[in-house]
Amino acid sequence: MTIALSCQGLARSFGGVQAVKGVSLSLPAGQVTALVGPNGAGKTTVFNLITGNLRADEGSATLHGKPIMGLKPWQVARAGVARSFQDLRLFQHMSVRDNVLAATEPAGWFWQPGGASARREREAKADAAIQAAGLSAVADARAVDLAYAERKFLSMARILAAEANVWLLDEPASGLDLSSRERFQGLLHHARAQGVAICLIEHNLDVVMALADRIAFLDRGQVLAEGEPQAIMRDPKLAAIYFGDRQ
Ligand SMILES: Nc1ncnc2c1ncn2[C@@H]1O[C@H](COP(=O)(O)OP(=O)(O)OP(=O)(O)O)[C@@H](O)[C@H]1O
Ligand SMILES: [Mg+2]
Structure with a gap:
């Protein structure tokens, strides 16, 4: 398994809010890694730290083994990381x-x-x-x-x-109807087969289960679990966090 992008110990606070606390992630080539977690878990912030849209307080990231932390967003893009935004940011x-x-x-x-x-x-x-x-x-x-x-x-x-050979997608399928979602899934299946390393932030668990090879579950800025989708989604503790009835 070739790791295309990996980050270690990413951390970032905004005033008193510790949005991301020690996040480590590896994105294998030719796999879809779903980044799942409740609203405010820090998912988008993790993308922003990797792409240089935000500066990390701590941590490092490498793309095909080369450090990318501290680069400007356009430099990260040019190195081969494409991202989409939750609010799309089209011209x-x-x-x-x-x-x-x-x-x-x-x-x-x-x-x-x-x-x-x-x-x-x-x-x-x-x-x-x-x-x-x-x-x-x-x-x-x-x-x-x-x-x-x-x-x-x-x-x-x-x-x-x-x-790009790494795609960071921030809720690209949110609000799509079933047939559009299937079209979207087709695009991702094709890219995965070409060896693209895909990280997908997604709230719809049907989409996650249809596409993800692995899930990283983020809560309150930390990766609580990482692994095979069935196992992650069967965990009652994670389900309670995700569905909002944590103790
Ligand atoms: N630029 C910023 N300035 C101040 N606070 C921020 C900033 N960006 C994120 N935060 C805070 O960091 C925390 C994590 O936010 P983030 O957007 O990463 O969550 P998320 O997991 O993407 O949530 P959602 O599923 O709602 O998109 C939140 O408490 C948010 O208010
Ligand atoms: Mg977000």
């Missing part, structure tokens, strides 16, 4: 195609190295990602005009176009 007034094109050059899309042929190559990549995400019919529409599920799939098209 609302740009077209679907331009939103996806922007993701093909994580170093800064307004400076385009390589001239016209590089530009054509990036356009072909963007179009392939748009097609894979099922958005060809709305490629010229503005992000702001898309339906809810289409915005979620646009966020996935940006991930696909980045050609």
